[in-house]
Amino acid sequence: MAKPTPRVLEVIGTRYITPNMCRVTLGGAGMVDFPIDQESAYIKLIFPQDAGSRPLMRTYTVSVQRDGEIDVDFALHETEGPASAWARNAQVGDQILIGGPGPKKLINNEADWFLLVGDMTALPAITVNLAQLPTEARGYAVLEVTTEADRQTLKKPENVEIHWVINAHPNADDRPLLDCVKSLNWLDGQPAVWAACEFHSMRALRQYFKVERAVPKTHLYVSSYWKVDSTEDQHKIVKSQDAQTEDQ
Incomplete structure (x- = not known):
C-alpha cells in the first residue's frame, strides 16, 4: 500500500x-x-x-x-x-x-487482564489504549513521568490500577519501570501486555515478559520510542539492529 x-x-x-x-x-x-x-x-x-x-x-x-x-x-x-x-x-x-497516518498499535483486547507500561513518550498512546479497553477490563498501567506534577487524570476501566513512577533523570542503567512491574501481583489468566519506552528499559521489559512470564507474541507489544543520549536517527539504527537480532 x-x-x-x-x-x-x-x-x-x-x-x-x-x-x-x-x-x-x-x-x-x-x-x-x-x-x-x-x-x-x-x-x-x-x-x-x-x-x-x-x-x-x-x-x-x-x-x-x-x-x-x-x-x-x-x-x-x-x-x-x-x-x-x-x-x-x-x-x-x-x-x-x-x-501518515501510519498503523495503530493497540493492545490485544482478547485477554483475561491487561498490563500497559510506558514513559512519557508513550503516554499519549497508552491514554488511547486505556480509554478503549472494555469496561469490565482489569489490570494495571505503569507510567513513568518526570515529576509528580506530570501525573494526569486518565479515562480507564474501574478495575485497572494506575501506578505512577517518578523519574526526573532517565539513564541507561536504572530500570524503574521494570522494578515497578515486578512488584505487581501477576494476575491469573492470559494477560495482554503493551509496553513502550526508552530503548534500554524496553529491552529489560521485553526480556521479563518473554522469558520470565512467557507472554505469547499474540498478546505482547514491546517497542522503544527513544534512546538515552541518542538522536532519533541514531536510535532508529539501533532499534533496527535490535529487531533483526531478536528475530533470529
Whole structure:
C-alpha cells in the first residue's frame, strides 16, 4: 500500500497538559482528506533541512481526533530535539508538514487482564489504549513521568490500577519501570501486555515478559520510542539492529 502523501497542517492552538507535556492542536485545509478514527495512529513530523540534505522526520502519536483537528502531545526533555523545540515554540498559524497516518498499535483486547507500561513518550498512546479497553477490563498501567506534577487524570476501566513512577533523570542503567512491574501481583489468566519506552528499559521489559512470564507474541507489544543520549536517527539504527537480532 502506498504511503499517504505528506500534508501541510496548521497550528490551531497549544497548551501545557502538565509541566513537561505540551499539546499542539493541528488543523487547516490539509485535514480535508485525513482519515477518521486515527487516535493512537502515528504521524511523521517533517522538518526541511538545507538544500541537499534529507528532511528530519520525527514520529508522534495522534492523541485525540475531532472533526478537522488532531491533538499531538509532546513530552519535553532537558535536551530538546527539533520536534519538542518546535512544539514548545509553536504559535497559532504556524505550519508543519505531516506524513501518515501510519498503523495503530493497540493492545490485544482478547485477554483475561491487561498490563500497559510506558514513559512519557508513550503516554499519549497508552491514554488511547486505556480509554478503549472494555469496561469490565482489569489490570494495571505503569507510567513513568518526570515529576509528580506530570501525573494526569486518565479515562480507564474501574478495575485497572494506575501506578505512577517518578523519574526526573532517565539513564541507561536504572530500570524503574521494570522494578515497578515486578512488584505487581501477576494476575491469573492470559494477560495482554503493551509496553513502550526508552530503548534500554524496553529491552529489560521485553526480556521479563518473554522469558520470565512467557507472554505469547499474540498478546505482547514491546517497542522503544527513544534512546538515552541518542538522536532519533541514531536510535532508529539501533532499534533496527535490535529487531533483526531478536528475530533470529
